[in-house]
Amino acid sequence: MAAKRGTDEMRDRVVLGEFGVRNVHTTDFPGNYPGYEDAWDQRRFEETFRVDVIREEEGTLEFDMVGIDAAIANAFRRILLAEVPTMAVEKVFVYNNTSIVQDEILAHRLGLIPIRADPRLFEYRNQVYSKHMTWVPLGNQTDLFPDADFRPVHDDILIALLRPGQEIDVLMHCVKGVGKDHAKFSPVATASYRLLPDIxxxxxIEDEAAEMLQKCFSPGVIEIQNIKGKKVAKVANARLDTFSREVFRHEGLKNLVRLARVRNHYIFSVESTGILPPDVLVSEAIKILMGKCQRFLNELDSVPMD
Incomplete structure (x- = not known):
């Protein structure tokens, strides 16, 4: 029974060696382990899947997704980067620009300034034909968005340096878009994930070897305890480790430590550009992922059965 528990535990780990990685697969697929059923099971997924919020600060959110496949984790990250919509400057009409910054460079810089405007209040652009040409007064936008405060997220983004007498006079049009069309629409400064470290x-490991081991890892990973007059190394917080593999450079230590990662435990870090809070971005990404799944199911339902 103990041997089976050990086998099951190692199945859930991606083990890092000195020059390679073992158990590198991160996808459930029958046959990876003899005698072990790797096929995806909905009941098991519903029992094991969870989301744990670890840290939430201004503009940054760190959370864990446990019990998912690597493909789902990566799909979620890509949605955050490229499919959650925002508002950004699309057209710049330059009436006067006597600065040293060329009009094209100025327009590019303006397009990359995050705009604090909730994209959920706006619609996407449609393809426009001549039949779509209608007169739309701009004055009613005040009535449409009475509580809106549309402006750049940050007031101190440098656009251009002006000498005395120079002037920039432009009119900008903002539109709704997604990051896969242009990076200026991406709502996150970064969205990344990593597997939970397991050390x-x-x-x-005692005395001088313990002190050397502590220096091989990121601060806070290894702590040294005083037990009966001896310095003894202990794993304090493996989550903080970045897996530099520094320990493998020391002959006296490399066989005393096993470095691994939990195969289905993903640590996500989401940093917003400030347009929307990171928890809202995560919620919107989940909605988009659910919509993709529903469209796929609808496509399957529409396939004629023989």
């Missing part, structure tokens, strides 16, 4: 000391 195991295979035998007690």
């Amino acid at each position: 195991t000391l295979l035998q007690p």
Whole structure:
């Protein structure tokens, strides 16, 4: 029974060696382990899947997704980067520009300034034909958005340096878009994930070896305890480790430590550009992913059965 528990545990780990990686697969697929059923099971997924919010600060959110496949984790990251819509400057009409910044460069810089305007209040642009040409007064936008405060997210983004007498006079049109069309529409400064680190000391490491081991890892990963007058190394917080593999450079330590990552435990870090809070971005990304799944199911339902 103990051997089986050990086998199951190692199945859930991606083990890092000195020059390679073992158990590298991160996708459930029958046959990876003899005698172990790897096929995806909905009931098991519903029982094991969870989302844990670890840290939420201004503009940054760190959370864990546990019990998912690598393909789903990566799909979620790509949606955050490229499919959650925002508002950005699309057209710049330059009436006067006597600065040293060329009109094209100025327009490019303006397009990359995050705009604090909730994209959920706007519609996407449609393809426009001559039949769509209608007169639309701009004055009613005040009535449409009475509580809106549309403006750049940050007031101190440098656009251009002007000498005395120089002037920039432009009119800008903002539109709704997504990051896969242009990077200026991406709502996140970064959206990344990594597998949860798992560090195991295979035998007690004491005194000078313990101090050397502590220096091999990121601060806070290894702590040294005083036990009966001896300095003994202990794994304090493996989550903080970046897996530099520094420990493998030391002959006396590399066989005493097992470095691994939990195969289905993903640590996400989402940093917003300030247009929307990161928790709202995550919620919108989940809605988009659900919509994709529903469209796929609808396509399957529409396929004629023989």
